[in-house]
Amino acid sequence: MAFDYIYSERAAGLRPSPIRELFKLIQRPGMISFAGGLPDPAIFPVDEFAACSDILRSKGLEALQYGATEGYRPLVLEIAGRMEPLLGRPVTPEEIVISSGSQQAMDMLSRVLIDPGDVIVAEAPTYPGALHTFRAVGARFALVPCDHDGMQTERLAETIERSRLTTGRLPKLIYTIVNFSNPSGACLAEARRRQLAEIAARYGIPVLEDDPYGELRYSGERIPTLFSMAPGGVLYASSFSKVLAPGVRVAWAVGDAELIRGMVIAKQGMDLCTSVVAQVLVTEYCRRGHLDGHLAKIRAHYATKAAAMGAALREHLPADQVSFSEPTGGFFFWVRLAGDGQALFRRGVDEGVAFLPGETCYPEAKETVGEPQDGRPFARLCFTFAQPDEIVEGTKRLAAALRRS
Ligand SMILES: Cc1ncc(COP(=O)(O)O)c(C=O)c1O
Structure with a gap:
């Protein structure tokens, strides 16, 4: 007989992650997937990583033991060194925490800052995994629309004010993916970064600068981090997932030492x-100088794939039904559709191609404070995972699904 569990209020509010659920649907043989935000396994540095594993002979006793919650010290120091030029000043180990993916850093931050009903300001569209984590702690969302240059920061102050008027309190956090956003591919323009930093400081609202794609720029110049513009109130988070391998589950966050302590x-x-084993291997991989070489390789590899998908979309998709701009980095094309993304998704799966329907990248109206936004006429296409022939074939299948609408 089924046991009668009395679930917590928090669990009652939980819904399955749409992405994780979609993954089940698209496991069918022959399916071409533009759906997940997955790196290309064809360029995983398997040999270098395997060679690094000989470090376990000398560091095995430490690697196989429990480690500090703050992170494996040599990795913390490695990251401190790598971060200094990006963050505009030296950072101390007390300002860094290693997390099991940056997904966990979001979870840690949410538990420290967010009470049920608190408002998080986010750009729309935004990363569905962040929505999932923030929802789990009962957050509501105030949305700032996004264009090719990222969050429209000229609308940020009015969004904060409107949220304050509705809830009687200031939002607790501003969440933004500054570089090559998931899902929009947008990169926040420098003037907007300065405006965001200024507004956040003026209101005293902390910012989560989520930056897993910052190293994956394929053209143009790097733009300074938000952290370097407003060091006090910005938590900077990044990850080895997209630049090395998501399977290592090693990421990091840098911020105010007191906040980091709370997260720890x-x-x-x-x-x-x-995982200390994973941290030891990643440290060794960086120490042997492999990461910088690998970064150069994947930038070139993904730039070619982005160009291939851009060309395929232009050649095969009906121009009167879709519009998009070319991403200058990251993993994604964000395509505006004439119709509904969920309906197209179902037809796409019938044709043997999968993508992420735009709706998953927006909070629902009932969890939105102020204007909800409509994600239905969008599709997110990941260009990094599929192989070149699959990019072309998948786009043709998408075109067939569009013709059936
Ligand atoms: C914007 C963004 N933040 C965080 C994550 C989570 O990454 P990780 O594998 O480090 O947990 C992802 C993964 O897709 C992402 O796109």
């Missing part, structure tokens, strides 16, 4: 520590 305490109750 939250993490103590989650997993005690990030």
